[in-house]
Amino acid sequence: GAVVSQHPSRVICKSGTSVKIECRSLDFQATTMFWYRQFPKKSLMLMATSNEGSKATYEQGVEKDKFLINHASLTLSTLTVTSAHPEDSSFYICSAAGVRGINEQYFGPGTRLTVT
């Protein structure tokens, strides 16, 4: 149980274009979803917290107009990287909470974004 999927797993896009990443909780309703960015051999950097039906809460230093988050339902959240640049290349991971409370997060497999 508590399976979270992400799509796509890998994406290569050209500089200036936008990319949408989907995060789905497959077998439970996620009251909260989190979006993280991870650099090689580093820990997770929280970008934003999203609750279904409300605006996402962004961490300090994360541009909300560049990283658009939509949490349309209890099983789906999307992250759109707008006007992507090479420095946006990274491993993006989502997680969902709500199975046994907000403390436990179930992570998606991640999306490797490469901006050329």
Add this chain to the structure above:
Amino acid sequence: TQLLEQSPQFLSIQEGENLTVYCNSSSVFSSLQWYRQEPGEGPVLLVTVVTGGEVKKLKRLTFQFGDARKDSSLHITAAQPGDTGLYLCAGDTNAGKSTFGDGTTLTVKP
């Protein structure tokens, strides 16, 4: 800001050895999670500890939550190559999100 410090940052051992990874903070957490992450994949939840002094076992892995709920340890007995990965601890901030440690990269050589 509630910070979690993990040590050691990197650990390379031979198969069969024992090891302990530490997660320390000056803050009190209502709960703490341990995750393992393999390259190119998302972290996988291993355990949640809630009560001060709590000890949980998962096969060869033993997790302990400090009495004051400020620190935790993960002990692996007879490590195997399959234990290789990035181990992350995360504390519940009561602000609706978790604080993650910097991680311990474990390599177990056959």
